[in-house]
Amino acid sequence: MVRERYLGNLEKLKQNVITMGHLSMQMIDDAQVTLDKVDKELADKIIQADERVDNYEYEIEKCSADLLALQQPMAKDLRLIITSYKIAIDLERMSDMAVDIAKIVKNMDDDVVFTYSDLDNIFILCREMVANTIKAYEDGNVELARKTAESDDIVDQKFYKGWDSLVRMMISSSAIIPNATDLMFVLRYLERIADHTCNICESIIYMQTGERIDLN
Numbered sequence: 001m002v003r004e005r006y007l008g009n010l011e012k013l014k015q016n017v018i019t020m021g022h023l024s025m026q027m028i029d030d031a032q033v034t035l036d037k038v039d040k041e042l043a044d045k046i047i048q049a050d051e052r053v054d055n056y057e058y059e060i061e062k063c064s065a066d067l068l069a070l071q072q073p074m075a076k077d078l079r080l081i082i083t084s085y086k087i088a089i090d091l092e093r094m095s096d097m098a099v100d101i102a103k104i105v106k107n108m109d110d111d112v113v114f115t116y117s118d119l120d121n122i123f124i125l126c127r128e129m130v131a132n133t134i135k136a137y138e139d140g141n142v143e144l145a146r147k148t149a150e151s152d153d154i155v156d157q158k159f160y161k162g163w164d165s166l167v168r169m170m171i172s173s174s175a176i177i178p179n180a181t182d183l184m185f186v187l188r189y190l191e192r193i194a195d196h197t198c199n200i201c202e203s204i205i206y207m208q209t210g211e212r213i214d215l216n
Contacts, residue, residue, distance in 0.1 A: 006071050010080065013063045014138075017084050017091075020056035021134035023049065024091045027098035028130060028193065032123040034105045035186065043102035053095040060088040079210065083203040087137065090196040090203075094130070097189040097196075104182045116166060116183050122158050122190050125151060129197040136201065142208050145201040149215035155194040162187045 027046050034042040064085040067073060073081060129151050136144040166180045166187075198215045206212055 006067075006073075009063060009067055009071075010077065013060060013067065013081065013084050016056055016060050016063065017087055018134060018138050020053060020060065020088060020091050021130070021137070023053055023056065024095045024098070025127065025130045025134065027053070027095050028123070028127055031098040031101040032120065032127075034102055036120065038105060038108055040106050043105045046102035047099050050095055050099045053092055057088045057092045060085055076207075079207045083207040086203050087200050090199045094193050094196045097193050100189050101186055104185060108182060109178060116162055116187075118158060118162055118165075119183065119186065122155060122162070122187070125155055125158070126190050126193045126197070129155075129194055133197045133200045133204070136204050137207075140204070140208050142205050145204040146215070149198045149201040152194045152198050152216065155191055159187050159191040 027049055030042055030046050030049075033039060034046060064081050067081050068078075129148050132144055132148040135141065136148060163184060166184050170177045170180045195216055202213060202215050205215075
């Protein structure tokens with residue numbers, strides 16, 4: 001009975017992380033839409049969703065603490081618990097980036113809105129990284145975690161290219177400086193989302209193998 005309860009709590013912990021991951025991913029998807037359409041109502045929904053993410057982080061922290069204090073897990077189970085909480089922290093920070101993008105949209109000047117053509121591609125790439133990271137955690141797939149982290153280099157390249165393009169645009173037209181500056185922040189937030197997915201990939205590899213590596 002005690003063993004069954006222990007295994008049930010481990011599964012609950014894992015499912016909470018997976019659900020939190022999907023919620024974070026949805027917030028990133030919505031951030032792309034709200035930016036493309038300057039949809040301020042959707043921006044409000046993203047901001048409101050942050051509380052749900054925070055609640056999941058709290059539940060994961062509590063479940064992890066209970067398992068560590070009451071069950072004294074060993075080996076792989078111990079790594080699962082530790083890394084699940086660490087992953088929840090990264091997911092919460094990724095969600096904060098989506099909220100930051102939503103806040104930018106809410107403050108945008110509707111009369112001077114323009115887009116940077118490659119921004120949607122960066123959103124899509126980050127979204128794929130998050131989706132693959134959640135799957136790698138769910139399946140314990142080390143190879144998928146390693147492969148997913150490789151996409152961070154592409155995001156970095158697109159970040160620097162986008163930054164340079166926006167600077168040149170601002171030099172050409174001072175009228176777009178406020179919104180171009182906003183998009184520079186969006187680029188930074190997406191770059192940070194990719195970094196957090198790399199952190200999660202590192203945690204997955206440690207969870208499965210006990211190996212600590214640096215993928216950033």
